[in-house]
Amino acid sequence: MVPPHRRDEFALIDAFTRPFGVPASPFGPGDDAAVLDVPKGHRLVVTTDALVEDVHFTRATFRFEDVGHKALAVNLSDVAAMGASPLSFLCALSLPDDVEDAQLVAVARGMAALARKAGITLVGGNVTRGPKLSVTITALGKIPSSARPLCRDGARPGDDVYVSGALGDAAAGLAQPRPRDRQRRPAPEVRLGPALLGLATACIDVSDGLAQDLGHLAAASRVALELTAKDLPIGTHAKAAATSGPQALNWALTGGEDYVLAFTAPRRSARRLAAIAANLRRRITRIGSVVSGRGLWLDGRPLESTGFRHR
Amino acid sequence: MVPPHRRDEFALIDAFTRPFGVPASPFGPGDDAAVLDVPKGHRLVVTTDALVEDVHFTRATFRFEDVGHKALAVNLSDVAAMGASPLSFLCALSLPDDVEDAQLVAVARGMAALARKAGITLVGGNVTRGPKLSVTITALGKIPSSARPLCRDGARPGDDVYVSGALGDAAAGLAQPRPRDRQRRPAPEVRLGPALLGLATACIDVSDGLAQDLGHLAAASRVALELTAKDLPIGTHAKAAATSGPQALNWALTGGEDYVLAFTAPRRSARRLAAIAANLRRRITRIGSVVSGRGLWLDGRPLESTGFRHR
Numbered sequence: 001m002v003p004p005h006r007r008d009e010f011a012l013i014d015a016f017t018r019p020f021g022v023p024a025s026p027f028g029p030g031d032d033a034a035v036l037d038v039p040k041g042h043r044l045v046v047t048t049d050a051l052v053e054d055v056h057f058t059r060a061t062f063r064f065e066d067v068g069h070k071a072l073a074v075n076l077s078d079v080a081a082m083g084a085s086p087l088s089f090l091c092a093l094s095l096p097d098d099v100e101d102a103q104l105v106a107v108a109r110g111m112a113a114l115a116r117k118a119g120i121t122l123v124g125g126n127v128t129r130g131p132k133l134s135v136t137i138t139a140l141g142k143i144p145s146s147a148r149p150l151c152r153d154g155a156r157p158g159d160d161v162y163v164s165g166a167l168g169d170a171a172a173g174l175a176q177p178r179p180r181d182r183q184r185r186p187a188p189e190v191r192l193g194p195a196l197l198g199l200a201t202a203c204i205d206v207s208d209g210l211a212q213d214l215g216h217l218a219a220a221s222r223v224a225l226e227l228t229a230k231d232l233p234i235g236t237h238a239k240a241a242a243t244s245g246p247q248a249l250n251w252a253l254t255g256g257e258d259y260v261l262a263f264t265a266p267r268r269s270a271r272r273l274a275a276i277a278a279n280l281r282r283r284i285t286r287i288g289s290v291v292s293g294r295g296l297w298l299d300g301r302p303l304e305s306t307g308f309r310h311r
Numbered sequence: 312m313v314p315p316h317r318r319d320e321f322a323l324i325d326a327f328t329r330p331f332g333v334p335a336s337p338f339g340p341g342d343d344a345a346v347l348d349v350p351k352g353h354r355l356v357v358t359t360d361a362l363v364e365d366v367h368f369t370r371a372t373f374r375f376e377d378v379g380h381k382a383l384a385v386n387l388s389d390v391a392a393m394g395a396s397p398l399s400f401l402c403a404l405s406l407p408d409d410v411e412d413a414q415l416v417a418v419a420r421g422m423a424a425l426a427r428k429a430g431i432t433l434v435g436g437n438v439t440r441g442p443k444l445s446v447t448i449t450a451l452g453k454i455p456s457s458a459r460p461l462c463r464d465g466a467r468p469g470d471d472v473y474v475s476g477a478l479g480d481a482a483a484g485l486a487q488p489r490p491r492d493r494q495r496r497p498a499p500e501v502r503l504g505p506a507l508l509g510l511a512t513a514c515i516d517v518s519d520g521l522a523q524d525l526g527h528l529a530a531a532s533r534v535a536l537e538l539t540a541k542d543l544p545i546g547t548h549a550k551a552a553a554t555s556g557p558q559a560l561n562w563a564l565t566g567g568e569d570y571v572l573a574f575t576a577p578r579r580s581a582r583r584l585a586a587i588a589a590n591l592r593r594r595i596t597r598i599g600s601v602v603s604g605r606g607l608w609l610d611g612r613p614l615e616s617t618g619f620r621h622r
Contacts, residue, residue, distance in 0.1 A: 032392040032516060033358035033452065035460045038349045047344035048401045048449055049437045056439070081343040090359045092403075092447045126360045128367070131442045136403045138359055138449040141344065149346045205343060 012127060015105050016093070019112035020122040034123040036088060038142055045084035045141035045149070049074050053096075053132040057184075064103045066184040067135060068110030073186045074207065075139035076118055077259040080193025081205040083150035084141030088123040089115070091137055094130030107135065118190045143197070150196060150203035155221035155264040159201055161288040162273065164192055164260040167210055168238030168248060171255020176241050186259035192284075195276045196263060203263035209256035211303055215296050217262065224293030225264075226300070233285040253303075264290050323438060326416050327404070330423035331433040345434040347399060349453055356395035356452035356460070360386050364407075364443040368495075375414045377495040378446060379421030384497045385518065386450035387429055388570040391504030392516040394461035395452030399434045400426070402448055405441030418446065429501050454508070461507060461514035466532035466575040470512055472599040473584065475503055475571045478521055479549030479559060482566020487552050497570035503595075506587045507574060514574035520567035522614055526607050528573065535604030536575075537611070544596040564614075575601050 038044050051057060051071040062070075072089065079086050091111070095104065115121055143149055155161075173180035189205070196203060202221055204213045210232075218225045234252045242248035265273060270286070277284040296303040349355050362368060362382040373381075383400065390397050402422065406415065426432055454460055466472075476498075484491035500516070507514060513532055515524045521543075529536045545563045553559035576584060581597070588595040607614040 031462050032389040033356045036355045036357065038355055044347045044349055044355060045344045046347060046401060047435055048403045050403050050405065050439050052405060052439050052441050055441060078343040090357060090449060092359045092361050094363060094445065124358055128361050128363050130363045130366060134405065136447045138401060143346065151342050
């Protein structure tokens with residue numbers, strides 16, 4: 001049933017894994033599965049996400065290094081959004097015949113560079129032929145057993161709403177030939193996420209757009225979120241690229257792919273959050289409040305009525 | 312960059328996850344990642360493998376239930392080959408537009424039925440559009456920290472070589488319109504694998520064919536394996552379908568996809584292995600010996616020289 005590979009599967013795996021250096025697991029890759037220790041007093045966090053050619057990227061706009069970087073980045077963003085620290089990851093590849101070995105190694109290099117920054121490495125994976133280049137990552141993280149993971153359902157009336165980093169730059173990059181780097185090489189909040197444990201009441205990463213993602217958080221928490229447009233940290237690229245103020249605001253609210261964290265925290269946490277921001281050199285901006293009710297509001301109006309898409 | 316889904320992604324996820332019942336994780340699916348406990352005194356085992364349409368299956372020969380079953384089965388086989396017990400799993404789906412919701416639910420039903428048998432459930436996943444139906448599973452298992460995982464490199468001269476179940480039935484099914492069920496719905500050795508801890512010295516699951524898989528085990532262990540052709544447990548389907556003795560033997564040696572376990576164990580373990588086989592009602596057959604040297608031998612001749620493919 002499985003047609004013979006155009007090339008030697010084992011040589012391919014060897015080339016792909018080399019940029020990652022020594023495997024973290026004493027028993028993998030190379031055996032049937034990897035064996036790992038979850039550090040004592042910790043729970044395991046696990047997530048999976050795929051990057052598919054011509055759905056999430058095209059070869060015209062992404063370098064192969066970008067594909068490797070982004071496939072891992074979007075998974076590390078999900079791990080961070082739970083308040084977990086990255087532990088290791090697996091990579092399942094689907095390869096069309098027209099991807100050359102050197103291009104595959106470029107995917108690995110982009111992935112390995114981000115993995116090194118996050119202090120983790122590849123512990124397993126799989127390679128198969130397929131009609132399009134597709135990279136499916138499963139990321140593992142750890143979270144202290146004593147901590148409450150950062151879920152979507154913990155926001156309470158009286159909390160403040162925050163977002164890290166800047167919004168809209170990824171979307172602004174999409175609308176222009178350059179710069180696209182925020183969209184191709186997002187920087188997941190691997191250090192901020194764990195720092196929010198015990199402070200944030202709810203958290204989500206901004207992948208589909210602030211409006212949609214905060215909409216999920218509001219629904220899960222059964223609260224309303226009131227945002228203030230002028231407080232949204234619109235990115236410099238979005239500001240520079242926008243032909244109008246509403247366009248920049250639209251990118252910030254609905255553009256998505258910024259891979260920053262949106263979260264809620266009680267007012268009394270404000271000073272500790274400011275200290276964390278200073279310590280990690282990450283911007284954390286208060287953008288609104290949690291109130292009783294339902295849905296997402298912008299400057300006092302339901303977001304739907306403002307004309308912004310809110311899927 | 313991500314085109315709008317033809318259908319509601321959240322309704323799709325809801326329909327897919329329903330056959331699995333209540334999520335095993337208190338925090339997933341539905342949040343950014345699942346949070347799990349690895350039971351005290353255990354290490355984590357993790358593996359990933361994909362089933363891709365027109366590479367590993369076609370819609371003409373597989374029911375959608377079969378796709379779900381097999382995608383999980385091949386991963387549970389890898390977990391079992393390490394001596395680990397299944398813990399939970401994640402599922403990343405790539406969906407072409409012509410897969411209907413009911414067909415997707417059929418994939419989930421086939422997967423959920425096997426998951427229930429194995430005592431596990433789905434804890435996370437992802438869905439994306441893609442050119443072909445593709446199911447990438449990441450399976451998690453647990454293994455006592457005190458046990459040595461069953462790796463490929465532990466075979467020692469003097470050990471016996473064993474295989475569980477029967478060989479060649481999956482390949483025989485491929486050569487015929489019917490029966491194909493051994494090839495579409497393999498039964499991973501989820502109970503036998505963990506039972507071999509402390510007894511087997513090396514272990515691998517038979518996915519690519521006995522000759523190739525035992526070749527990996529021999530190479531990793533730096534030993535030679537001497538097999539006896541008449542001792543190979545050729546399956547009843549293979550025997551019935553073969554037009555000659557050599558054809559049945561060829562299926563048994565090179566057909567692959569039987570998803571049984573091939574392993575080595577010291578002679579003194581023979582009685583305990585027989586007791587395990589009786590207890591689990593699984594056949595375990597001694598098929599040869601480990602000797603010093605290199606490579607795989609059949610009836611005293613190097614396997615390569617016998618005309619059997621040995622990739």
